[in-house]
Each structure stands twice: as structure tokens, then as C-alpha cells.
Amino acid sequence: MLQRTLKQAISATGVGLHSGERVKLTLHPAAPDTGIVFRRTDLPAQDEVAVRPALVNDTRLSSTLVTETGVRVGTIEHLMSAFAGLGIDNVIVDVTGAEMPIMDGSSAPFIFLLQTAGIEEQPAAKKFIRVRQTIEVIEGDKWVKLVPHDGFSVQLSIEFNHPAFNRAPQMVSVDFASHSYIEEISRARTFGFMHEVEYMRSHGLGRGGNLNNAIVIDDEYVLNPEGLRFPDEFVRHKILDAIGDLYIVGHPLIAAFSGHKSGHAMNNKLLRVMLETPGAWEFVTFDNPEDAPGSFHPLPEVA
Incomplete structure (x- = not known):
């Protein structure tokens, strides 16, 4: 069974559930064994945040990654759920704010986004x-x-x-x-x-x-x-x-x-x-x- 990524990049714009701020989300294909990596493109350093349980340091009504330097990527659970549902292993997630867009409150819009981008298998075993x-x-x-x-x-x-x-x-x-x-x-x-x-x-x-x-x-x-x-x-x-x-x-x-x-x-x-x-x-x-x-x-x- 092989790893999966996207065939092409795709973007969507929405509002953060908790921040109320308008944000743009862009999903990019990624190489095998990259995993899920978030990138805050609104920050000067465009800090990369690789998803791992130890970085979930704020769980007030959502799952939010917080790095040692204070970079936040919030409300990731619906997007992560969509990745799991489609078996996607590797993707770079660019976001222009500290929170994912809430869309309609489910993961269905993210499923649509991912299917529209297309999914392809990669020459590496899924772990x-x-x-x-x-x-x-x-x-x-x-x-x-x-x-x-x-x-x-x-x-x-x-x-x-x-x-x-x-x-x-x-x-x-x-x-x-x-x-x-x-x-x-x-x-x-x-x-x-x-x-x-x-x-x-x-x-x-x-x-x-x-x-x-x-x-x-x-x-x-x-x-x-x-x-x-x-x-x-x-x-x-x-x-x-x-x-x-x-x-x-x-x-x-x-x-x-x-x-x-x-x-x-x-x-x-x-x-x-x-x-x-x-x-x-x-x-x-x-x-x-x-x-x-x-x-x-x-x-x-x-x-």
C-alpha cells in the first residue's frame, strides 16, 4: 500500500471559527515521508510546523499547534480528519493566518477541495x-x-x-x-x-x-x-x-x-x-x- 499526496496545488478562502479572521488556505503536493506540514505564510519567516502530538498545546474547543517560538496553527482537526478520510500522507498546508477556515463546520468542503486537486500514489510504502x-x-x-x-x-x-x-x-x-x-x-x-x-x-x-x-x-x-x-x-x-x-x-x-x-x-x-x-x-x-x-x-x- 502506497503513500498519497495531491496531484496539484489548490486554494480556498474562509473565516476562522474562533478568530473571525478571513484566511486563505493553499494545499501543495509533498514528497514521500514529508507528512503533514503547515506553513504560516503571513509570518516573515514563513515558519513550518510539522504535525505531531507534542505540539498540540492549546485544546480550548479545538486542536491548535503551538511551537516553542509561539507560532500557532489552530483548528486543524477538520482538515486533518479529511486527510485521514482520503488516506493522504504528505501535503504542505499554507495558511495566511493562525487558524484554518471553518468552511461549513464539517470536513466535507475539505474533502471536495482534496478531490478537486486530485490524489496520486507515491513510490513509497504507507506507514x-x-x-x-x-x-x-x-x-x-x-x-x-x-x-x-x-x-x-x-x-x-x-x-x-x-x-x-x-x-x-x-x-x-x-x-x-x-x-x-x-x-x-x-x-x-x-x-x-x-x-x-x-x-x-x-x-x-x-x-x-x-x-x-x-x-x-x-x-x-x-x-x-x-x-x-x-x-x-x-x-x-x-x-x-x-x-x-x-x-x-x-x-x-x-x-x-x-x-x-x-x-x-x-x-x-x-x-x-x-x-x-x-x-x-x-x-x-x-x-x-x-x-x-x-x-x-x-x-x-x-x-
Whole structure:
């Protein structure tokens, strides 16, 4: 099974969910073993930030990379989720600000962008991380876990005592050997409560949020005129986020991921614990694509 990059560069412009600033995003093809690298083109040095779990140093409502010199690249989880969903290993991401554009609040616009650029295989083996022993992080009634599994699956549950959530399923299980990321996960949007807006904006967050890029909930109802895209869109978006957070490790995981009331901070902590645990994981490659777990066979074909 081979690594993947883009056939050509492609750009999009949007607004940062938390900063409210207009930013331009340009995705470039990259050589094998480059990984995902962000480049702040608005800074004089055009600082490069290679994605790795140790750089996720701000998890307030998103996953944000912060380098030792203070360079920030924020809200990367939806774009990272799209990279994971299409099996893209190597890309240079130029951005003209400190935050990715939120687009419609899901990863579907990024999927469209990547498919429009085109995807090509490269003459280098795709490297997977196979989880060899159970890794778990528990904080009160919240927990996340990685378990050895011959494939990739996600099971998440959320818990909100709120009428809008009580009317919807709060647990979803997806095994990607038989389910499509694009069809079942990519369109699920981020969500937030009206009563949180004042708090977020007082902390410099949520300035770009609106009904066009998030599900907004008042004391009882979803305020978006079109309603939900899935009956369980809330928890499906949590799965979208988790897939993006986990892909910050730089390679597809061969494992079963599960969690309850998890978020960006716990997802990142789980990766760090895994990497620091001797014998918990190993790199694997597959010379014959058919030998790879079934979860990775449905990756969209390279045109």
C-alpha cells in the first residue's frame, strides 16, 4: 500500500471559527515521508510546523499547534480528519493566518477541495501504526481508549442533559471496514450553545461562528433552519473530530478507538501516552494492498 499526496496545488478562502479572521488556505503536493506540514505564510519567516502530538498545546474547543517560538496553527482537526478520510500522507498546508477556515463546520468542503486537486500514489510504502496493547486515559467520568484491532473503528458516546440532545442518539459506532467516512462522517458539523457565545467571545473564541458554519442550540431547540443533517449529527461530529485528532500522530492507526465525553485534550493525551508506552505500538507496511486491514480498502480510488 502506497503513500498519497495531491496531484496539484489548490486554494480556498474562509473565516476562522474562533478568530473571525478571513484566511486563505493553499494545499501543495509533498514528497514521500514529508507528512503533514503547515506553513504560516503571513509570518516573515514563513515558519513550518510539522504535525505531531507534542505540539498540540492549546485544546480550548479545538486542536491548535503551538511551537516553542509561539507560532500557532489552530483548528486543524477538520482538515486533518479529511486527510485521514482520503488516506493522504504528505501535503504542505499554507495558511495566511493562525487558524484554518471553518468552511461549513464539517470536513466535507475539505474533502471536495482534496478531490478537486486530485490524489496520486507515491513510490513509497504507507506507514501504519498498529496498536499492540490497550491504552486508556480516564478523567472522572470521561475516558478514551485504544485497543488492538485488525482495522480501524470508532465508538463514541456523549452526554448532554438538554432537550435537543435527548431527542437524538448520543452514541455511534462506526467500523470503517463496512462504513464510508465520506458518506457517514464528513458532513457532520460542529455545534455550540447560544449561552456559550458570550463566554467564548470574552476569551477570544467563537468570533467567526454563525448558522452557516455550526449547529447552534438554544435552551431547547436547534436554531438552524435546515435542522440536522443526521439524527445523531452531534456525536458523528465528535467522531469526525476524533479522527482528525488521532491523525495528528502522522499515520493511520490500526486500532479500535472508543470514548465517552471525550474531547481534543483527552484525544491528544491518549496519543502521547501511547507513544510513550514501550511496546504499545509498532510501524507496519503492506507490500500487497490486499494484506492491509479491510478498513483501509474502501479508501477512495486514485483517479
